[in-house]
Amino acid sequence: MTEEIVIIGGGTGGSVLANDLAERLDEEIDSGDVQVTLINDGPDHVYKPVWLYIPFGLREPEDGRRPLRELVDNRIEIRQDRVTEIDTDAQQLATAERVSPTHYDHLVVATGSTLAPDEVPGLAAGGHDYYSEDGALALRDELLEFTEGHLVLSVIGSPHMCPAAPLEFVFMADDWFRKRGLREDIEITYTYPIDRVHGNPHIAEWAKPLLDEREINTETFFNGEEVDPDARTLRSMEGTEIDYDLLVSIPPHRGVELIEEAGLGDRGWVEVDKHTLEAEHADNVYALGDAAATGVPKAGSVAHYQAATIGQRLASKVRGQVPTAAYDGKTICFIETGMDAASFVEFDYQNPPSPVTPSEKIHWSKLAYNESYWLTARGLI
Amino acid sequence: MTESQIEPTKTVDARGAACPGPLMDLIGTVRDVDPGDVVLLLSDSDSSLTDVPEWVEKAGNELRAVDEGEDHHELYVEKV
Numbered sequence: 001m002t003e004e005i006v007i008i009g010g011g012t013g014g015s016v017l018a019n020d021l022a023e024r025l026d027e028e029i030d031s032g033d034v035q036v037t038l039i040n041d042g043p044d045h046v047y048k049p050v051w052l053y054i055p056f057g058l059r060e061p062e063d064g065r066r067p068l069r070e071l072v073d074n075r076i077e078i079r080q081d082r083v084t085e086i087d088t089d090a091q092q093l094a095t096a097e098r099v100s101p102t103h104y105d106h107l108v109v110a111t112g113s114t115l116a117p118d119e120v121p122g123l124a125a126g127g128h129d130y131y132s133e134d135g136a137l138a139l140r141d142e143l144l145e146f147t148e149g150h151l152v153l154s155v156i157g158s159p160h161m162c163p164a165a166p167l168e169f170v171f172m173a174d175d176w177f178r179k180r181g182l183r184e185d186i187e188i189t190y191t192y193p194i195d196r197v198h199g200n201p202h203i204a205e206w207a208k209p210l211l212d213e214r215e216i217n218t219e220t221f222f223n224g225e226e227v228d229p230d231a232r233t234l235r236s237m238e239g240t241e242i243d244y245d246l247l248v249s250i251p252p253h254r255g256v257e258l259i260e261e262a263g264l265g266d267r268g269w270v271e272v273d274k275h276t277l278e279a280e281h282a283d284n285v286y287a288l289g290d291a292a293a294t295g296v297p298k299a300g301s302v303a304h305y306q307a308a309t310i311g312q313r314l315a316s317k318v319r320g321q322v323p324t325a326a327y328d329g330k331t332i333c334f335i336e337t338g339m340d341a342a343s344f345v346e347f348d349y350q351n352p353p354s355p356v357t358p359s360e361k362i363h364w365s366k367l368a369y370n371e372s373y374w375l376t377a378r379g380l381i
Numbered sequence: 382m383t384e385s386q387i388e389p390t391k392t393v394d395a396r397g398a399a400c401p402g403p404l405m406d407l408i409g410t411v412r413d414v415d416p417g418d419v420v421l422l423l424s425d426s427d428s429s430l431t432d433v434p435e436w437v438e439k440a441g442n443e444l445r446a447v448d449e450g451e452d453h454h455e456l457y458v459e460k461v
Binding site for chain 1: 399404405411412435
């Protein structure tokens with residue numbers, strides 16, 4: 001009988017895992033003992049880090065899209081469909097396109113993050129974002145014509161995708177306006193929900209002097225509660241009000257609804273063992289990337305490394321061996337500090353980050369990685 | 382008033398979450414509840430003993446009680 005492995009979601013985690021399994025379970029797949037199915041609700045794989053560059057006119061949305069079929073091993077069945085229900089007792093999925101349920105022996109949830117701007121009154125109408133294709137394009141329209149006034153970057157949602165991206169955006173905007181001779185006419189303010197400028201204290205300690213040096217205002221303990229698009233004000237839960245001319249926000253994030261409906265975790269984040277990535281509330285279910293509530297950043301590198309852990313554990317289980325692979329919290333992240341300089345951090349559950357001195361070399365390394373990312377999605381690097 | 386006399390409207394179990402996870406979980410819950418509601422935060426991060434009171438004061442809410450335990454701490458926050 002064929003053992004069914006089903007992956008929901010064709011982002012970084014899902015794609016890397018599918019290719020990992022195709023290689024690791026090569027013989028079992030060829031012999032028909034194992035079937036791996038990747039279900040995605042669209043035809044494309046989307047590389048979200050490209051979106052940071054769209055508002056500055058440096059990239060287009062299509063630079064971050066490729067057909068999944070071009071990236072994933074041909075022996076993996078790709079189904080374009082939307083999962084509507086996970087029944088963890090019966091080990092089956094309901095989907096939008098099929099009447100009969102889809103059985104699984106092992107399920108991997110890689111459903112990522114969604115944006116929930118409606119949780120903050122006025123935010124959808126008054127704010128912009130670069131955490132979606134549409135948002136990045138709309139922000140580009142505003143930013144390219146922005147020549148004077150108050151630009152406010154407000155981190156409202158946490159956890160959110162790519163924790164470095166808010167800092168990157170204000171560092172890039174500062175440099176971009178300076179190079180164009182506009183900075184004296186533009187005030188930049190960065191707000192953050194807790195009492196420092198980043199969730200990680202080591203990154204916050206590194207970033208604060210840079211923000212000060214660049215004359216970027218900071219407001220901490222600022223949790224955006226309401227936006228008045230007409231008056232152009234952003235009010236926080238702490239009672240602070242900021243006037244803005246251009247509001248760029250990191251909106252609240254959620255996972256997909258079906259996770260909560262399946263009892264796997266709150267707000268769409270699957271509660272997992274942070275080392276084995278196995279779901280706490282169901283058997284034979286794993287989660288990785290943004291969908292997994294591990295406490296590490298919702299970043300592509302995390303999904304990449306977690307995919308290797310799950311791939312090894314699944315291969316062991318299929319072969320009747322004791323799985324021993326464990327995710328150690330490894331995260332790597334480039335941090336743009338301007339239009340032509342960047343830093344880099346690497347950390348895990350035990351070792352905190354220590355951002356390196358920004359340089360042009362690291363900036364180009366980031367851009368080079370972005371170009372070669374497609375090899376990661378293919379499982380090659 | 383002792384902790385046992387406070388009836389929380391909601392409980393946030395942030396045990397196991399590293400800083401600033403417990404504070405962020407608390408803020409997210411306080412955002413959703415009504416004024417007068419009490420949120421109980423369970424946290425095994427010692428930083429919650431400092432960052433939660435700081436945020437509660439900054440936000441104008443009230444820290445009704447703090448119970449420091451060996452395994453975890455219990456912080457009762459009333460939304461004002």
